[in-house]
Every structure is written in C-alpha cells, then in structure tokens.
Amino acid sequence: MTEEILNADPGELAKFSELAHRWWDPESEFRPLHEINPLRLEWINSQFPLKGRRVLDVGCGGGILSDSMARKGAEVVGIDLATKALRVAQLHALEAATPNVEYREISVEALAQQEPASFDAVTCMEMLEHVPDPASVLRACSRLVKPGGWVFISTINRNPKSFLFAIVGAEYVLNLLPRGTHEYMKFIKPSEMAGYCRAAGLELASTRGMEYNPVTRRYWLSADTSVNYLLATRKT
Known part of the structure; x- marks a missing residue:
C-alpha cells in the first residue's frame, strides 16, 4: 500500500474531482476560495516576500493560490492527489500563461522523501481538515522546507461556533x-495544531483568524481564531 493511499480519503478526492471543472468559476462552489485568496496571498507575502523564492503548495486543488503566488514572482510547485483538479490547474496555467508554476500528482509524504529541504516555504491551506492524518502532512511539510524556512497553514477550529x-x-x-x-x-483546534507543529520541528511565528460578513460578502483577518484560522510557522 502506497503513502498516497494511506493519507488520503478517497471520498474527499472524489468530491473535489467531481467539481474540478468549476474551480476557476468565481461564482461556483469555489467562490469562497476566490474571495479569500487575496487575503491569504497578502498575509503570506507580508511575512515572507515571495518574489524569487521556491514555494510548494500542498493540496493545491485547481491552483488558485499556486497561480497567484507564481504571479507574485515565486517559483511554485503545486501538488495534489485529485487528478481532475490538477488537470484544471495545468490547463489554467497554460491558458493564462502563468509563469514559473508546475503541478504534480504526488503525496506530500512521498515528495518529502524525494526532495527534502528543497523549498523556501510550504503552504498548506484549507487542506488539513480533509486528510486522515494531518500530523503526517505537517511532518512532511517540515521535512520539505529548508532550515529557517516557512510553513503556512490554514484550517478550521473545532467547537460549537465553528x-x-x-x-x-x-x-x-x-x-x-x-x-x-x-x-x-x-476540524482541528489551534492547541492541537500547535502540538502537531512542535512535534514536526515547526515554531509558531504568528496566528490570525479569518471572519466573514454574509451581508457584504466580505472576508477579513482578525484576532478571532474561533472558526477559520491561519498559522505562520518556521522550521527550527
């Protein structure tokens, strides 16, 4: 049994593959990703200027974040196990002539064995709440980043409000x-996520929450981590 099978939920892969053709439609089921992407991008870039850096996007899906980081000047590798979503990402990169982005169908654990310490930063956004073993993903992310490099994470808290x-x-x-x-x-509580990070050799640098107003359809970053939250960590 391969690692790809071990730490991926076939139901989750099928769910996102089924919707893959709608990934780049900003009014589709992926509208929230399109709307939060500028926030995610600027939050990452403010702590880690992307231009000229090699970045891995884990669980890249149709490539919304990967594409935008490449357009900020990073050299981006996006990985996922949802074949159809990756094809959509590759097609979009061709149609939009996005520079310096490539997509690969491989698990983060397998890539960590092949290319340890080869990235300046790793992003893992809106992905950990979809895998059987998030701690394994974080260990692989830590292995993939260079010493002192950054790992950026976003996920959802686990409580009645979330x-x-x-x-x-x-x-x-x-x-x-x-x-x-x-x-x-x-869903993963921030305290649990902090434990996974420490065990993976990642030191917490900053935490932000993300909030949403359904009337204005506006998202913003805040100190409230009770629902969606983002972590910036560095490899020690």
Missing part, C-alpha cells in the same frame, strides 16, 4: 459550499 458557522451556516443556510464539504470531527 460547527454553526462552517457547516450549518456555510453549507446549509448560505449555500457558500456544497453540503458535505466538511466533517466536524476532522
């Missing part, structure tokens, strides 16, 4: 996401 906002609100009331996008028990 259940109400991220599942009931986003999937059933506001229809921001397809129903079944998230499973509550896969």
Whole structure:
C-alpha cells in the first residue's frame, strides 16, 4: 500500500474531482476560495516576500493560490492527489500563461522523501481538515522546507461556533459550499495544531483568524481564531 493511499480519503478526492471543472468559476462552489485568496496571498507575502523564492503548495486543488503566488514572482510547485483538479490547474496555467508554476500528482509524504529541504516555504491551506492524518502532512511539510524556512497553514477550529458557522451556516443556510464539504470531527483546534507543529520541528511565528460578513460578502483577518484560522510557522 502506497503513502498516497494511506493519507488520503478517497471520498474527499472524489468530491473535489467531481467539481474540478468549476474551480476557476468565481461564482461556483469555489467562490469562497476566490474571495479569500487575496487575503491569504497578502498575509503570506507580508511575512515572507515571495518574489524569487521556491514555494510548494500542498493540496493545491485547481491552483488558485499556486497561480497567484507564481504571479507574485515565486517559483511554485503545486501538488495534489485529485487528478481532475490538477488537470484544471495545468490547463489554467497554460491558458493564462502563468509563469514559473508546475503541478504534480504526488503525496506530500512521498515528495518529502524525494526532495527534502528543497523549498523556501510550504503552504498548506484549507487542506488539513480533509486528510486522515494531518500530523503526517505537517511532518512532511517540515521535512520539505529548508532550515529557517516557512510553513503556512490554514484550517478550521473545532467547537460549537465553528460547527454553526462552517457547516450549518456555510453549507446549509448560505449555500457558500456544497453540503458535505466538511466533517466536524476532522476540524482541528489551534492547541492541537500547535502540538502537531512542535512535534514536526515547526515554531509558531504568528496566528490570525479569518471572519466573514454574509451581508457584504466580505472576508477579513482578525484576532478571532474561533472558526477559520491561519498559522505562520518556521522550521527550527
């Protein structure tokens, strides 16, 4: 049994592959990703200027973040195990003539064995709540980044408020996401995430929350990590 199978949920891969053709439609099921991407990009770039750096985007999907980081001047490798989503990412890069971005179908654990300490930064955004073993992903991210390099993470907290906002609100009331996008028990508390990071040799540098106003359709970063949150870590 390969590592790709070990730390990927076939149901999750099928779910995102089924929607792959809609990835770059800003009014599709992926609208939230399009709307939060400028925030994610500027947050990363403010702490780690991307221009001229080699960056790995883990769980890149259709390439929304990968593409934008490449356009900021980074040399980007996006990896995922959802074949159709990767094809969409590759096609978009060709059509948009995006420079310095490539996509590979490989698990982060397998890539860590092949290319340890070969990236200046690794991003793993909106992905850890979809895998069976998030700690394994973080260990691989740490192995892939150079000493002193950055690992950027975003995911969803696990508490009654996050259940109400991220599942009931986003999937059933506001229809921001397809129903079944998230499973509550896969959400990760910041304290748990901090433990995974420490065990992987990653030191926490900063934490931010992300909030949403359904009336204005506006997202912003704040100190409130009760639902969506982002972590910037550095390899010690």
